[in-house]
Amino acid sequence: MTNKPSPKELANRELARRELARRYLRNFIDYTFEDPRGFKFNWHHDEIIKKLQKVENGEIKRLMIFMPPRHGKSEIGSVRFPAYLMGKNKDRQIIQASYSGDLATDFGRQVRNLVNSEQYRKVFTTELATDSQSKSKWNTDGRGVYNAVGVGGSVTGKGADILIIDDPIKNRQEAESQTVRDQVYSWYQSTARTRVMPGGAIVVILTRWHDDDLAGRILGDAEDGLWDVLHYPAIAMEDEEYREKGEALWKDWYDVDALEAIRKDVGPYEFSALYQGMPVDDASKLFKNEWIKHISMEEVLKKRTFCYITYDVAFAQKEESDYIGEIINFVDEDGTWHVMSNKLKMNPAEFLDRLFIMYNRYKPEWIGVEAVSFESAVKPFLDIEMRKRNFYLPLKMLSHKGVNKYTRIQGLVPRYSNNAILHIERKADDLEDELNSFPKGRHDDVIDALAYQLDIAESPTTYDQNMEEDIYEDEGIDQYMGI
Numbered sequence: 001m002t003n004k005p006s007p008k009e010l011a012n013r014e015l016a017r018r019e020l021a022r023r024y025l026r027n028f029i030d031y032t033f034e035d036p037r038g039f040k041f042n043w044h045h046d047e048i049i050k051k052l053q054k055v056e057n058g059e060i061k062r063l064m065i066f067m068p069p070r071h072g073k074s075e076i077g078s079v080r081f082p083a084y085l086m087g088k089n090k091d092r093q094i095i096q097a098s099y100s101g102d103l104a105t106d107f108g109r110q111v112r113n114l115v116n117s118e119q120y121r122k123v124f125t126t127e128l129a130t131d132s133q134s135k136s137k138w139n140t141d142g143r144g145v146y147n148a149v150g151v152g153g154s155v156t157g158k159g160a161d162i163l164i165i166d167d168p169i170k171n172r173q174e175a176e177s178q179t180v181r182d183q184v185y186s187w188y189q190s191t192a193r194t195r196v197m198p199g200g201a202i203v204v205i206l207t208r209w210h211d212d213d214l215a216g217r218i219l220g221d222a223e224d225g226l227w228d229v230l231h232y233p234a235i236a237m238e239d240e241e242y243r244e245k246g247e248a249l250w251k252d253w254y255d256v257d258a259l260e261a262i263r264k265d266v267g268p269y270e271f272s273a274l275y276q277g278m279p280v281d282d283a284s285k286l287f288k289n290e291w292i293k294h295i296s297m298e299e300v301l302k303k304r305t306f307c308y309i310t311y312d313v314a315f316a317q318k319e320e321s322d323y324i325g326e327i328i329n330f331v332d333e334d335g336t337w338h339v340m341s342n343k344l345k346m347n348p349a350e351f352l353d354r355l356f357i358m359y360n361r362y363k364p365e366w367i368g369v370e371a372v373s374f375e376s377a378v379k380p381f382l383d384i385e386m387r388k389r390n391f392y393l394p395l396k397m398l399s400h401k402g403v404n405k406y407t408r409i410q411g412l413v414p415r416y417s418n419n420a421i422l423h424i425e426r427k428a429d430d431l432e433d434e435l436n437s438f439p440k441g442r443h444d445d446v447i448d449a450l451a452y453q454l455d456i457a458e459s460p461t462t463y464d465q466n467m468e469e470d471i472y473e474d475e476g477i478d479q480y481m482g483i
Helices: 007-023 025-032 043-057 073-088 101-115 118-123 178-195 214-221 256-275 297-301 348-362 371-377 379-389 405-410 413-417 429-437 445-451 460-474
Strands: 062-066 093-098 137-139 145-150 160-166 196-206 228-231 293-295 305-312 323-332 337-345 366-370 395-398 421-424
Touching (some): 007 118, 025 043, 025 073, 025 118, 043 062, 043 073, 043 196, 043 228, 062 214, 073 093, 073 101, 073 118, 073 160, 073 196, 093 101, 093 178, 101 137, 101 145, 101 160, 160 178, 178 196, 178 214, 196 214, 305 348, 305 445, 323 348, 323 445, 337 429, 337 445, 348 366, 371 379, 371 395, 405 445, 429 445
Parallel strands (some): 093 145, 093 160, 160 196, 293 421, 305 366, 337 421, 366 395
Antiparallel strands (some): 305 323, 323 337
């Protein structure tokens, strides 16, 4: 039988919880969260909290937080954190800004109500001033002041020990407006920034909309190392401390399937910016949105085509490989490419099996593979496997021949701009993601695999002509002499 804790033990536990909530932001959030189930902490929330705790301690003076929508960054940074700051020091002055006065005021209402709650009073002695009824501007019973303003609004006569800017851009229309972006940055420079007290801190919390949004503009002008930047994309683009490539940020809330559904709904351009924190403005994109054309697989199957498969491989010296870019290209008689793409994560043994599977599925004329990694990690074993199976794949070793990656990929532009590359519907998402962010994106495995198609892809007509020329040459006949 389990012994029930005594009333004294329960009281001591409660006092311990309150003391921890006074000391640490994480415990404060847990203690004051209204939902009886508590705040559903994920590791990324803990990383936000660690940084904000350092802001409160004075260790960090400039902090940016880039994360997807609905992942808890505003609840922590714009509601719980200001209330915690006021509790730790009732003389603090805080300015909270957002894209509109209404949103900033709503943050102010939530913070004020939290400070006025019973749970808060169990932790801190800070109280609202008796005459503080406003949601956008209120005072503590010390010298503390909380001001909520919309971006562009006046903060004349107001000071800030902590300036918090949460989502300064409202929507895509504002993000694409050079005028709006200039106005937001001008307000930050001439109005908001000048309100920060000596030794004060600035926290910018946002979903990225544009390379030249407020965060992009500030970081572009700032000295290296001035700002601490916490950036977690919805789907990991590389291995991180707490997750591997391809894993969701908050899988208990938005798993990969849910995020992929969002990607399909909003499109790769918006998903890259809002959910991955990798905005790319149209001016800097090598591949324009209007160049991306689609065709159904049913339409492709009606054409006479030759198939070519290319791979960009880069096996690491570990059990798991890096991503492998795969392109399946069906070339018709007009020389138009119809492409599918995959971004694969597999080790050399799995990739070896993949080559046989893809050949049996599509019967390509050639399978082109980047030579450097392939020849050392796979080819010796593939040679043995082909002899064992008594079947030899039509492989071509591909090399960049000293040409840099940007130049190789740039070679695709004439084809895209002339509608000579079509994407097979719902089969080229990985490729479109990379095209959308190139050359500023972190990954280009799939685009590089597509660029290698320039080395091997031929239309059936070209192939037939080349075969005819080979026959003529073998017979010693110069076809161009008409003999």
